[in-house]
Amino acid sequence: MTADDLTRIAVTGSAVRTAEEPLLAAGRGPELMRAAAWALAEHAAALLRERGPVAGATVAALVGPGNNGGDALFALAFLRRRGVAAVAVPVRRDDDGAPRWHAEGWAALQAAGGRRADAVPPEAALVVDGVLGTGFTGEYELPAAARALPADALVLACDVPSGVDADTGEVRGEALRADATVTFGALKSGLVLGEGAARAGTVHVVDIGLGPHLPTSPAVRLGVMDEAAARAAHPAPAAEAHKYTRGVVAVVAGSERYPGAAVLASAGALHTGAGMVHHAGPQTTRDLVLTAHPEALVSAKGPEPSRADAWVAGPGLDTEHDARRRWAGVLAALEERPEAALLADASALALLTAAELRSLRAAGTPVVLTPHAGEWSRLRERVPADGADAADPLAALRAWTAEHGATVLLKGPRTLVVAPDGEAWVVTGGGPDLAMGGTGDVLSGAIGAVLAADVARRSRARRAGEDPGPAPTARLAAAAAWLHAQAGADQARAGRITTATLPTALGARVARLWWPDDAEPEAVQ
Ligand SMILES: NC(=O)C1=CN([C@@H]2O[C@H](COP(=O)(O)OP(=O)(O)OC[C@H]3O[C@@H](n4cnc5c(N)ncnc54)[C@H](OP(=O)(O)O)[C@@H]3O)[C@@H](O)[C@H]2O)[C@@H](O)CC1
Numbered sequence: 001m002t003a004d005d006l007t008r009i010a011v012t013g014s015a016v017r018t019a020e021e022p023l024l025a026a027g028r029g030p031e032l033m034r035a036a037a038w039a040l041a042e043h044a045a046a047l048l049r050e051r052g053p054v055a056g057a058t059v060a061a062l063v064g065p066g067n068n069g070g071d072a073l074f075a076l077a078f079l080r081r082r083g084v085a086a087v088a089v090p091v092r093r094d095d096d097g098a099p100r101w102h103a104e105g106w107a108a109l110q111a112a113g114g115r116r117a118d119a120v121p122p123e124a125a126l127v128v129d130g131v132l133g134t135g136f137t138g139e140y141e142l143p144a145a146a147r148a149l150p151a152d153a154l155v156l157a158c159d160v161p162s163g164v165d166a167d168t169g170e171v172r173g174e175a176l177r178a179d180a181t182v183t184f185g186a187l188k189s190g191l192v193l194g195e196g197a198a199r200a201g202t203v204h205v206v207d208i209g210l211g212p213h214l215p216t217s218p219a220v221r222l223g224v225m226d227e228a229a230a231r232a233a234h235p236a237p238a239a240e241a242h243k244y245t246r247g248v249v250a251v252v253a254g255s256e257r258y259p260g261a262a263v264l265a266s267a268g269a270l271h272t273g274a275g276m277v278h279h280a281g282p283q284t285t286r287d288l289v290l291t292a293h294p295e296a297l298v299s300a301k302g303p304e305p306s307r308a309d310a311w312v313a314g315p316g317l318d319t320e321h322d323a324r325r326r327w328a329g330v331l332a333a334l335e336e337r338p339e340a341a342l343l344a345d346a347s348a349l350a351l352l353t354a355a356e357l358r359s360l361r362a363a364g365t366p367v368v369l370t371p372h373a374g375e376w377s378r379l380r381e382r383v384p385a386d387g388a389d390a391a392d393p394l395a396a397l398r399a400w401t402a403e404h405g406a407t408v409l410l411k412g413p414r415t416l417v418v419a420p421d422g423e424a425w426v427v428t429g430g431g432p433d434l435a436m437g438g439t440g441d442v443l444s445g446a447i448g449a450v451l452a453a454d455v456a457r458r459s460r461a462r463r464a465g466e467d468p469g470p471a472p473t474a475r476l477a478a479a480a481a482w483l484h485a486q487a488g489a490d491q492a493r494a495g496r497i498t499t500a501t502l503p504t505a506l507g508a509r510v511a512r513l514w515w516p517d518d519a520e521p522e523a524v525q
C-alpha cells in the first residue's frame with residue numbers, strides 16, 4: 001500500500017497483526033514500537049499545544065499488560081524528555097501487586113524521569129488510553145482509574161480505543177470516547193465501522209513501514225470513500241460528450257400512493273449529471289415529474305430498452321399488482337440489454353427473488369441493492385444466504401453478496417457497500433441531516449446516474465474493441481453515496497434542511513467534483 005492508501009483503505013486489526021509477524025520474527029518489534037510511540041507522543045504534544053505550553057503539562061497514560069501499553073509507556077518517556085510531567089497508571093497487576101506491563105517501556109519511562117501512580121492526577125491535561133489494542137479479546141471491563149478522569153482532560157487512544165474490536169468496530173463492554181486515536185501501520189477497519197468509529201474521534205494513521213506486508217485481497221480491505229475516489233468513479237464528462245454518452249437513467253418509481261418518490265429519484269439522477277432521465281409511471285407521477293423537471297422524459301413504459309443505461313426501480317412503487325407489473329417490465333427490459341445496470345431500492349427489494357438475482361447474474365447485469373437496516377433484515381429473511389446472519393455487518397454483507405451476485409449498499413449513519421467479490425467501501429461524512437423521508441429516493445437516482453455513466457463508458461469501450469472489464473459497482477455506488485452524504489452536510493451548513501432541496505445541494509457537490517476550480521457551492525440556492 002502507498003502512504004496515501006494507508007489513510008484510504010482500512011484493514012482488519014487481525015490483518016495488521018499478520019503483517020507484523022515477519023517483522024517481529026526478524027527482531028524488528030522494538031523498532032516498530034519506538035516508531036509507534038514516537039508518533040503517539042507527537043500527536044499528544046500537538047493536542048497539548050492547542051491548549052497551552054507542552055512543557056509543564058501533565059500527561060497520564062492508562063497502561064495495559066501488552067504491547068499497546070508498551071507504546072504508551074515509551075510515548076510517555078518521549079514526552080517526559082520534552083518537559084511533560086509523565087504519569088503511568090497500571091491497570092493490571094500480578095498477584096504480588098506489581099504492575100503487569102511492558103518492562104522495557106517502564107524502564108524507559110523511569111530513566112526519563114516519569115513516575116507511576118494508582119490514579120490519573122487531577123491536573124492531567126491529556127490521558128492516553130493504552131490499555132488494549134489489537135490484542136483485545138472477550139469483554140472489556142473499564143478499569144477503575146478510567147472512571148475518574150479529570151473532567152476537561154483530552155483522551156488520546158493508542159492504536160484503538162480499548163474495548164473496541166479493531167476488526168469490526170464492535171464495543172464489547174465499556175470503552176472511553178477518545179478525542180483522537182493514533183493508529184499504527186494501517187487504518188483499522190474497527191475505527192471506521194460501527195460504534196468503534198464513534199469512540200475513536202479524529203483518527204491519525206501512522207506509517208511504520210507495514211505497507212508492503214499488508215494484505216491486498218479485497219476480502220479483508222475496506223475502502224474509505226473520499227473526494228479523489230469519488231472523482232475516479234464518476235469523472236467529469238469529456239469535452240465531446242453528448243447526452244447519450246453521459247448516460248440515460250430510467251426511473252421506475254412512484255405510485256398513486258407515493259407519488260413524490262418519482263420526483264425525488266428523478267431529481268437525484270438529474271443532479272448527479274445524467275445525460276437524460278426518463279420516468280416511467282402512472283399519469284399522476286408523470287405530471288409531477290414533468291412539472292418539477294421539464295428536461296425529463298416521461299411515459300407509461302419507460303425508454304426503449306436499448307436506450308437505457310441504468311434502471312432505477314422501486315422507490316415508492318408500493319407492492320400491489322401494478323408494482324409487480326412495473327418490476328417485471330424492468331426485468332424484461334434488462335433481458336433485452338443485459339449490460340445496462342439495475343438499481344433496486346425500497347419496494348423492489350420486497351419483490352426481488354433469488355431466481356431473478358440468478359438470472360441477472362448469469363446475464364452479467366451490474367446490480368446494486370440499496371436497503372436500509374429494516375429492508376436488509378427482511379431481504380435476508382426472504383432471500384437467505386449462508387453466513388448472512390453474522391453479527392458483524394461487513395461479514396454478513398460479504399456472505400450475502402458473494403452468494404447472490406449483487407452489490408449491496410446498506411444505508412445508515414455509516415453506509416457500507418459490498419460487491420460480490422468482497423470489495424467493500426464505507427461512506428462516512430453524512431450526518432443526521434440526512435435522516436428524513438425521501439433522502440433515500442434521491443440517493444437511488446444519484447446511484448442510477450453514476451451507474452449509467454459507467455455503463456455508457458463501458459459500451460463505448462466495447463464498441464472500440466476494448467475490454468472494459470467488469471463494472472466496479474461497489475465503488476460507483478459508494479461514490480454516489482459520498483456525494484449524497486456531503487450534499488446533506490453542505491445544505492445543512494447553508495441552513496436548508498428539507499429533502500426537497502437536497503438534489504440541488506447534490507448538484508452543487510457534483511459540480512465541485514467535476515470542476516473543482518470553478519464551482520461556487522454557496523451561490524447555489
Ligand atoms: N506487534 C507489533 O509489532 C507492534 C504492535 N504495536 C502495538 O501493540 C498492540 C498489540 O499488542 P499486544 O499484541 O500485546 O496486545 P494488546 O492489545 O496490548 O493486549 C494484549 C494483552 O491484553 C490482555 N487482554 C486481552 N483482552 C483483554 C480483556 N478483554 N481484558 C483484559 N485484558 C485483556 C491480554 O492479557 P491476557 O488476558 O492474555 O493475560 C494480553 O496480554 C497494538 O495495538 C499496538 O498498539 C505497536 O507497538 C506497533 C508494533
Ligand SMILES: Nc1ncnc2c1ncn2[C@@H]1O[C@H](COP(=O)(O)OP(=O)(O)O)[C@@H](O)[C@H]1O
Pocket residue numbers: 372411412413414415430431432433434435436437438439440441442443484
Ligand atoms: N444518522 C444518519 N447519519 C447519516 N446519514 C443518515 C442518517 N440516517 C439516515 N441517513 C441516510 O439517509 C438516507 C435515508 O434513506 P432511506 O432510509 O431509504 O429513506 P427514505 O426511504 O425515506 O428515502 C440514506 O442515504 C442514509 O444513509
